[in-house]
Amino acid sequence: MTEGTDRVGGGAGKGDAREAVAPRRVTMTPGARRVLGAAARLFYDRGIHAVGVDLIAAEAGVTKKTLYDRFGSKEQIVVEYLADRDERWRVFLAGYLDAAPTPRDKAVAVFAASRDWAVGHMAKGCGMVNAHAEISDPAHPAYAIIAGQKAWMLGLFTGLAAEVVPRGAERLGRTLMLLHEGALVASGLRVFPGAIEQARRDAEELLRRAAAVDPAHG
Amino acid sequence: MTEGTDRVGGGAGKGDAREAVAPRRVTMTPGARRVLGAAARLFYDRGIHAVGVDLIAAEAGVTKKTLYDRFGSKEQIVVEYLADRDERWRVFLAGYLDAAPTPRDKAVAVFAASRDWAVGHMAKGCGMVNAHAEISDPAHPAYAIIAGQKAWMLGLFTGLAAEVVPRGAERLGRTLMLLHEGALVASGLRVFPGAIEQARRDAEELLRRAAAVDPAHG
DNA sequence: GCTGAAGTAGACCGATCTGTATACCTGCTT
DNA sequence: AAGCAGGTATACAGATCGGTCTACTTCAGC
Missing domain, CATH: 1.10.10.60 (Homeodomain-like)
Known part of the structure; x- marks a missing residue:
């Protein structure tokens, strides 16, 4: 399963926006x-x-x-909708990633990208999560796109975490993933205002502490 | 049979399971x-x-x-479905809350409850979030139930956080909320195995550090 | 000048959708 | 014994669903 899906890229978390799709x-x-x-x-x-x-x-x-x-068919429109949304998001995110100098900055930049992306694109939460709620069959072609984006995001976070802390990178990457997903849900459900911005600050603090414990990298 | 059956009580986060519904x-x-x-x-x-x-x-x-x-009507079935699910969850959670002695333990117990509730009840993520994905009209009667549960959960977390740290309780409560929501999504989407358990440990660590900074309470 | 791609306009198909109606049966309670 | 709540069985209505079809138009490229 977890075949080396994609390199999260040393410098700038790049990756084909359409890999395996x-x-x-x-x-x-x-x-x-x-x-x-x-x-x-x-x-x-x-x-x-x-x-x-x-x-x-x-x-x-x-x-x-x-x-x-x-x-x-309608199903094909659904597939194209999700694939296109995924691609647009990755392109949007790449701009933030490229502008951030260090891995730590890049990880935080993901949250900033989501915060800004949410304006006009995400008033109702993550489109992939919402689509998943309506699709029951794992064999549905849309499933791969949804799972693919989430796997790619997790790989991005853990890859960046590995450059911050040599050990415990997977744990840190997963925590960042949880924080990020939670922020998207809380933002879409309007649980409290500024959810993604708070998650960004939480991630910032988390990364600072992680780097302080293992200050090999910046 | 329709009386306000359960009360979630515990140290904090009081509230009738059917408040305002x-x-x-x-x-x-x-x-x-x-x-x-x-x-x-x-x-x-x-x-x-x-x-x-x-x-x-x-x-x-x-x-x-x-x-x-x-x-x-079908709409009424939807409303009853969500109200019933909400009520069942709060009853289930109350057992975990009552068994936890300190506010810190109670906060962590929420994650343990979700982890165990997920077995058999949450293979596809949070039912409220999924329902929200299919409802566009905020005037829909189901909307209040969905928003009500999320608001109640946030109140529970911040209430417990207030007993751990006098200052910054809102911030801490919100972070716990983000972590929890993210864990439910990651679990439902199978982003990585054991998502809720990891969130539980993350919350544990977060609360320990918060209490260490302000050791007024246990 | 002709062909083919991309499009409009609109009728049509069978299936499924939410919701209603009629007629009958059963077991309790008064 | 009567009445009624809760139920079965089934037919039906009007709308909408995804999808197909014929006929005509427009326009660019060889």
Whole structure:
């Protein structure tokens, strides 16, 4: 299972945004792009099962024939929606990662990226988690995308943690992962305001203490 | 049968399990109980919108007429499902809380309760978070139950934190909340094995350090 | 000038959705 | 003995679901 999914990259946690994910079977014509845009908004806001293809087509300003000519099925639209969201997030995150000089800064930058990404993109929590709530079959093609993003994020955190502390990196990376996931949920559910920012500060403190115990690296 | 059955009491985090939630409008006949049981399993496993009332009735061994005579609508079944799940969880948690002597132990016991509750009850993450993913309208009656449980959990954590550290209790309580929510998500998504147990240990360490800084209380 | 890709417009299909109706049966309680 | 709550069995209604189909249009490239 845990085959070396991806290098989290020494310097800048890079990684192909589409590793191991089936290549795009859809030719992205202008109409298809509008369909994907409308579907992304509707699926995220209202839930996947609650949105019909007729509504997607209407919101996209295309006919159902165009929709089916491009995507073939609703399931494929769901897959493209999740794959596209995953890709956009990784690109967005890469900017924050590249701007952070040290591994510790990079780890903290993930939270800053999520905090900023949440504005306009995550009013209802993590799209992957929400999609997972509606998918029961692990054989569903969307499953791999969801699990893939989470595995990649965990790899990113543990990889960065390994550069902060030689020993106990897995433990630290996992704790950062828990903090991050919890922040997304708390933000989406509006449990308290500024959840992601608080998680960012918590991560900062956690990393500072971890580095203090083992000050080999900065 | 609809009286405020349980009280979660303990050192902190008091609150009726049904505070501010509409009283049960449904008379729980044997048939209604079977409907609720079947609906709970199906809603959690497959998602709310993916499950039809015909399937619920069939799985419950009841006709659709009985189902509608008791609940009136599918929406009401959803509400009862969430209210019932919330109540069961609070009762389950109360046992762990009562058995823990100190506030610190109680806070850690929440994670232990979730870890044990997950066996058989939470293979797909938090039912409230998953339901939230499928509900778009904040005016939906289920919304209050979902938000109510999260607010209650936050109050529980911050209340216990206040007994550990006089100052910075809100910050500590919120961090515990983030850790806990993240653990539920990571457990449901199977990001890595033993997520809730690791969160329990993280919370333990966090509370020990917090108490060490301000050793007024145990 | 023709072809093919990308599109609109809209009818249509069978299945499934939530919800209702009619008729009958059973076991308690008064 | 009567009445009623709780139930079975089943048919039905109107809407919506995912998906297909025919016919026509527009436009770029060879």
